[in-house]
Amino acid sequence: MTDIHTPGSKRTLGTDVIIIGGGIVGASAALALRQKGVAVVLLERDFCGSRSSGINYGGVRRQGRLEAQLPLSQRAHHIWARLPELIGIDGEYVRSGHLKLGVNERDMASLENYAQMAARYELPLEILDQQSLRRRFPWISPTALGGSYCAEDGHANPRLVSPAFAHAARRRGAQIFDQTPVSSIEHDGQRFIVECPQLQVRAPLLINCAGAWGHRIAEWFDEQVPLQVSCPNMTVTEPLPLFMDASIGIEGGSIYARQVSRGNCVIGGGQGYTTSDTTARPGREAILELMKIASALFPALANAHLIRFWSGIEGNIPDRNPVVGPSHTTPGLFHGFGFCGAGFQIGPAVGEVLAELIDDGHTPTPIDAFAINRFSTASSTLMSTCIVSGDE
Amino acid sequence: MSHAASLTTLPPVIVGAGPAGIRAAETLVRAGLRPVLIDEAAKGGGQIYRQQPDGFQRPAKALYGFEASRAEAIHASWRALLDQVDYRPHTLVWNSEGDELDLLQVRDQHYDGQPWQQLILATGATDRILPFSGWTLPGVYTLGAAQIALKYQATAIGSRVVFAGTGPLLYLIAYQYAKAGVEVAAVLDSAPFSAKWQASASMLRNPPVFAKGLWYLGWLKARGIRIEYDAHLLAASGEQRLDGVRWRQQGQEHQLDCEGLGFGYALRSETQLADILDCRFAFDELNRAWLPVRDAMGRSSRDGVYLAGDGAGIMGADAAEWAGELAALAVLQDRGMSVDRARIHQLQQQLQRTRQFREALEGAFPFPEQWAHEVADDVVLCRCENVTVGEVRALIGELSLQDMNRLKAHSRVGMGRCQGRMCGLAATELLAIGSGQSVADAGRLRAQAPVKPLPYAITPTVQQWSPSLSVAEEAEHD
Numbered sequence: 045m046t047d048i049h050t051p052g053s054k055r056t057l058g059t060d061v062i063i064i065g066g067g068i069v070g071a072s073a074a075l076a077l078r079q080k081g082v083a084v085v086l087l088e089r090d091f092c093g094s095r096s097s098g099i100n101y102g103g104v105r106r107q108g109r110l111e112a113q114l115p116l117s118q119r120a121h122h123i124w125a126r127l128p129e130l131i132g133i134d135g136e137y138v139r140s141g142h143l144k145l146g147v148n149e150r151d152m153a154s155l156e157n158y159a160q161m162a163a164r165y166e167l168p169l170e171i172l173d174q175q176s177l178r179r180r181f182p183w184i185s186p187t188a189l190g191g192s193y194c195a196e197d198g199h200a201n202p203r204l205v206s207p208a209f210a211h212a213a214r215r216r217g218a219q220i221f222d223q224t225p226v227s228s229i230e231h232d233g234q235r236f237i238v239e240c241p242q243l244q245v246r247a248p249l250l251i252n253c254a255g256a257w258g259h260r261i262a263e264w265f266d267e268q269v270p271l272q273v274s275c276p277n278m279t280v281t282e283p284l285p286l287f288m289d290a291s292i293g294i295e296g297g298s299i300y301a302r303q304v305s306r307g308n309c310v311i312g313g314g315q316g317y318t319t320s321d322t323t324a325r326p327g328r329e330a331i332l333e334l335m336k337i338a339s340a341l342f343p344a345l346a347n348a349h350l351i352r353f354w355s356g357i358e359g360n361i362p363d364r365n366p367v368v369g370p371s372h373t374t375p376g377l378f379h380g381f382g383f384c385g386a387g388f389q390i391g392p393a394v395g396e397v398l399a400e401l402i403d404d405g406h407t408p409t410p411i412d413a414f415a416i417n418r419f420s421t422a423s424s425t426l427m428s429t430c431i432v433s434g435d436e
Numbered sequence: 437m438s439h440a441a442s443l444t445t446l447p448p449v450i451v452g453a454g455p456a457g458i459r460a461a462e463t464l465v466r467a468g469l470r471p472v473l474i475d476e477a478a479k480g481g482g483q484i485y486r487q488q489p490d491g492f493q494r495p496a497k498a499l500y501g502f503e504a505s506r507a508e509a510i511h512a513s514w515r516a517l518l519d520q521v522d523y524r525p526h527t528l529v530w531n532s533e534g535d536e537l538d539l540l541q542v543r544d545q546h547y548d549g550q551p552w553q554q555l556i557l558a559t560g561a562t563d564r565i566l567p568f569s570g571w572t573l574p575g576v577y578t579l580g581a582a583q584i585a586l587k588y589q590a591t592a593i594g595s596r597v598v599f600a601g602t603g604p605l606l607y608l609i610a611y612q613y614a615k616a617g618v619e620v621a622a623v624l625d626s627a628p629f630s631a632k633w634q635a636s637a638s639m640l641r642n643p644p645v646f647a648k649g650l651w652y653l654g655w656l657k658a659r660g661i662r663i664e665y666d667a668h669l670l671a672a673s674g675e676q677r678l679d680g681v682r683w684r685q686q687g688q689e690h691q692l693d694c695e696g697l698g699f700g701y702a703l704r705s706e707t708q709l710a711d712i713l714d715c716r717f718a719f720d721e722l723n724r725a726w727l728p729v730r731d732a733m734g735r736s737s738r739d740g741v742y743l744a745g746d747g748a749g750i751m752g753a754d755a756a757e758w759a760g761e762l763a764a765l766a767v768l769q770d771r772g773m774s775v776d777r778a779r780i781h782q783l784q785q786q787l788q789r790t791r792q793f794r795e796a797l798e799g800a801f802p803f804p805e806q807w808a809h810e811v812a813d814d815v816v817l818c819r820c821e822n823v824t825v826g827e828v829r830a831l832i833g834e835l836s837l838q839d840m841n842r843l844k845a846h847s848r849v850g851m852g853r854c855q856g857r858m859c860g861l862a863a864t865e866l867l868a869i870g871s872g873q874s875v876a877d878a879g880r881l882r883a884q885a886p887v888k889p890l891p892y893a894i895t896p897t898v899q900q901w902s903p904s905l906s907v908a909e910e911a912e913h914d
Contacts, residue, residue, distance in 0.1 A: 386914045
């Protein structure tokens with residue numbers, strides 16, 4: 045790594061790989077590259093892990109993911125198992141179990157189909173009928189007909205975990221710059237030249253981990269991704285006696301809920317609205333609806349109070365898969381963005397995959413479904429199927 | 437700050453029925469409007485002129501002392517307004533989205549929405565808190581809470597009490613308690629006595645207020661009540677509840693037994709609603725806080741939002757009355773109605789003079805800047821989330837934190853029920869020192885809805901699951 049100070053001009057750095065974006069994907073990639081001895085400069089517009097990576101619901105689940113994501117998700121599952129060794133904190137990660145509820149026969153059938161598919165990826169899911177659901181999870185109202193239980197899925201505290209990946213990378217020698225927005229990127233035939241207000245960085249390799257804004261960087265390199273932002277609503281209750289001993293989702297999509305060891309119930313669901321390019325607020329109607337559903341499902345919430353709401357900006361892609369892999373226009377450029385509100389669990393595995401693509405030229409984890417050129421043909425067809433309907 | 441008069445059809449909405457809100461409502465009613473007046477309390481008057489519950493019959497003089505005539509005037513105005521405004525007592529404004537406020541009717545826990553085109557925020561203030569060892573023990577109150585216990589419910593916080601901290605309220609409360617027959621064991625002022633004399637020359641610009649302050653002090657001294665200056669709280673002692681207080685004074689430690697302790701360091705503005713409404717904030721040196729900016733009429737940076745009273749900077753009850761009237765005149769101006777320009781000029785001059793006096797008052801009761809240097813690591817900083825001073829100091833160092841919202845994300849300070857309304861200021865002081873920045877540069881906690889905890893009971897109980905319940909067809913997020 046070179047650090048050249050030219051008098052009268054801004055700081056100039058040379059490195060092997062530039063990463064744009066310090067969310068969990070960018071920070072994991074930085075850490076994985078440092079583990080391989082590759083020099084890294086990471087540029088974060090705000091603070092590492094302060095956007096969606098840090099303010100999401102905190103679900104660490106494989107159950108419910110699209111089939112194409114299961115190998116990546118399984119890989120991530122093994123990374124999460126050694127979180128303290130990797131990032132120095134436990135991040136409040138617990139394998140509480142994840143229970144996906146069905147509220148009608150159609151949803152139960154859908155859960156059963158999913159369980160059969162997941163078994164092929166060595167993801168064991170246990171289908172519970174109404175009776176066993178009542179026996180095992182008596183705190184869920186009889187509204188639920190049954191569920192699908194994944195014992196080793198769980199949840200963690202994203203506020204702690206995502207910044208900790210950046211700190212771990214920094215400890216391993218990555219140069220990480222917070223509050224450093226990228227104003228332009230050029231390629232001089234050999235290297236990318238990334239301009240920031242106080243800094244210029246040059247490197248032969250560049251990874252775009254810019255989250256919900258990643259498609260804009262892709263566009264600079266003539267790659268179109270039909271990304272649209274969404275703003276999931278999140279709420280948290282005051283601390284309550286512990287009762288919710290599994291993280292909860294609902295088949296077909298609705299609210300999702302978990303309880304942390306301090307007793308607060310974190311419950312997400314519905315959409316907020318953007319207040320600027322980078323900020324979002326929860327939506328009133330959706331919050332009231334969320335409260336209605338949550339109190340119908342969990343009688344223990346009847347006398348509870350919500351103490352805080354929030355929202356953030358996620359990048360949604362019509363087929364609900366992210367963009368992960370090499371650029372199809374620009375050698376040396378790699379992408380890892382657009383996780384459709386579900387990048388927290390797989391983020392660390394994506395970081396490893398990106399590091400392998402860069403250092404080894406290939407990865408053992410299948411990522412074809414995430415190729416960026418999948419939008420270039422028949423993209424209008426893909427756009428027209430942009431109906432998000434549960435986790436199927 | 438252009439507040440266009442176009443198409444204003446809705447009645448103005450006022451949040452807060454203290455001195456500012458009531459004067460604002462009165463001014464609007466006088467101009468022929470019927471404003472909506474929303475207030476958390478059962479009756480108008482705000483904290484300073486809080487009315488006693490029904491059935492209590494203490495005279496105004498006993499409740500409000502020198503302020504009795506002002507309190508009675510405010511209450512009379514409030515009573516006269518009752519059938520001329522759309523009055524919503526027991527109502528919390530907990531959020532705003534678009535041009536509609538979200539309300540909670542506190543008694544029946546019912547939801548209500550309130551559309552607005554012109555909105556006057558008169559949200560008032562709470563005590564400014566600096567934690568010390570044992571401050572969460574039963575028996576320890578803020579000065580404001582100690583005063584409300586007496587004024588509202590005719591209850592003392594103990595039969596032998598100590599009042600500590602700084603600010604004009606300190607002597608007033610000590611006087612009120614002593615007059616009510618409670619044994620005031622000591623008044624511990626964190627400001628040095630010299631500050632009072634240095635400030636007194638400029639305080640003479642407002643002789644009545646200055647005279648009142650001196651009078652309380654003289655009254656307390658004449659009754660032999662112990663007053664200590666440059667006295668810094670170290671600890672409230674006790675196992676299950678408070679049994680004594682320790683403080684440091686010129687290098688010496690002192691101790692007193694007591695069963696009630698009131699403390700506070702003047703007041704801080706309640707600004708969350710202005711923040712949720714996206715009003716622009718600027719750092720105010722006098723208040724040592726980020727405050728919503730307003731022009732000389734009380735217009736905020738957001739079209740249609742007006743600010744009045746202590747909620748936008750601590751100026752006291754008299755200034756709140758003037759600012760409330762002024763904000764209402766701005767509302768009328770912006771509706772294209774004619775207003776009395778001479779009256780506007782007069783109100784602005786009175787507010788200007790109050791501002792000068794307020795600066796002198798800050799000299800007499802300076803903020804104890806040494807607190808953040810001296811407070812012990814084992815003191816609980818955030819009582820909602822049980823975070824200590826030491827934990828916060830360590831995180832600031834380890835993670836090189838520089839911004840209050842990042843400190844919140846990493847430490848949980850400000851994430852609990854009060855959302856940092858109690859501890860936020862103290863945490864900012866620690867962050868400023870730990871990061872080598874000014875308090876201004878350490879930033880401020882972003883306000884998040886709900887402004888106060890929102891009960892689940894606000895939603896009707898759902899007996900049967902139905903498809904219409906679905907929030908949206910939506911995937912589960914990580």
